[in-house]
Amino acid sequence: MAENRALAEAMDELGIPQAELARRLNAENEALTGREGHLTDRDVRRYLAGTTRWPHARQRICLERVFGRSVTELGFIPLGKTVRAPSEDSVHRRRFITATSGSALAKAAPFPTRLGMSDVHRLYREYVQILEDDWVVGGARRVEDDAVALSSRIQSTLSSGGTASPRVRQKLYSLASDVISTAAFAAIDAKARIRARHHLDRAVKFAGLSGDSETQYHVWNHLAMTAGQRGDSVEAAAAADVMKTLWVARRDSVYASLAHMRNARALARSHQRGDALKALAAAENSFARGVEGERPAWIGFYDLSEVEGLSASVWFSLGEFGRAEYFFHRALSGIRPELVRNRALYSAHLALAQASQGELELACATGQRAYGTLKPESGSKRTTDTLAKVRKVVLRAGSVAPEITSWIEGSRQWT
DSSP, X not given: OOOOHHHHHHHHHHTOXXXXXXXXXXXXXXXXXXXXXXXXXXXXXXXXXXXXXXXXXXXXXXXXXXXXXXXXXXXXXXXXXXXXXXXXXXXXXXHHHHHTSHHHHHXXXXXXXXXXXXXXXXXXXXXXXXXXXXXXXXXXXXXXXXXXXXXXXXXXXXXXXXXXXXXXXXXXXXXXXXXXXXXXHHHHHTTOHHHHXXXXXXXXXXXXXXXXXXXXXXXXXXXXXXXXHTTOHHHHHXXXXXXXXXXXXXXOHHXXXXXXXXXXXXXXXXXXXXXXXXXXXXXXXXXXXXXXXXXXXXXXXXXXXXHHHHHHXXXXXXXXXXXXXXXXXXXXXXXXXTOHHHHHHHHHHHHHHHHHTTOHHHHHXXXXXXXHHSOTTOOOHHHHHHHHHHHHHHHHHTOOOHHHHHHHHHTGGGX
């Protein structure tokens, strides 16, 4: 069997090792089907060795999405076909795609010979636009893709050969980390855990290169969230502990508050009631000591309404549904208009708290309002999954009231 040299060359062009390609293919599978893929570097070795000449259809789609070219251009041979040399057109198209991909962009695109703070500010403005877009539509794939593209551009700017002061380079590495962290958060909101972890791996590298405590804190915040999402409360609490030790959390009580809040949520989910309530009190007290000041755009979401919303989630995890409902109401009463996704998410959690107390009609109305708040292009699976939980609680109640049964029928899209 002939080795697949076309695939090997494509991997070299993008700088993707075998294990990384398996990870990216699994991430594309999750985006395509909603289920995690199970490919390993052993499967990639079979591709390269020519043992697997024509992968399964879903794997072929994922390969094309990773490399931006057809599977035949990647050296795979349809069953019953013989090998043909690529046409001149396909070679040109492959070169064009490679020239515009992240790893080759530094060679293809012109950059200033001297990087300055004006470049940092220009790229930062683009980042803020992506961040504000995420606040509206949640885990939409376009937000994630925009953040990945901007992060790649920043990385290419840094590797373009231009000169820059140490301060400018530090700012650019910090920005690259913050941007790819936003891509990770979009994936978290879409519950695409493999993609989120892949983005965070890059963010960790950039944050380390930046040497900036606040940037590192941003990454650990998302690591705590991804651990909590997959049900690993021990790792989530450990990540929160790291957040608390960073210099920015010791200097600024708002950062300390968010770290304590992440810890409280992890402890509540692992049913450590006493420790969870201590951490919650620390979060509330730290936030109360916070002072107005200039902070990075990403932490702008963490205001009083967010403190109350996260407090509500702690009480809900502890089984205190009535108290959770109270804090969800407080959060929604103060949430800023631009935080559309958060309003939908907290409305969905309010509906779940109401349903958990047997307030079925109220839960149905609140759930419908939450769904109506979501933008059509929203990708916030956290919200729709919470609404699916509301529907399950209402179904289990077994009510035969016409308004309840009608609502159950109309909410099938949440399952």
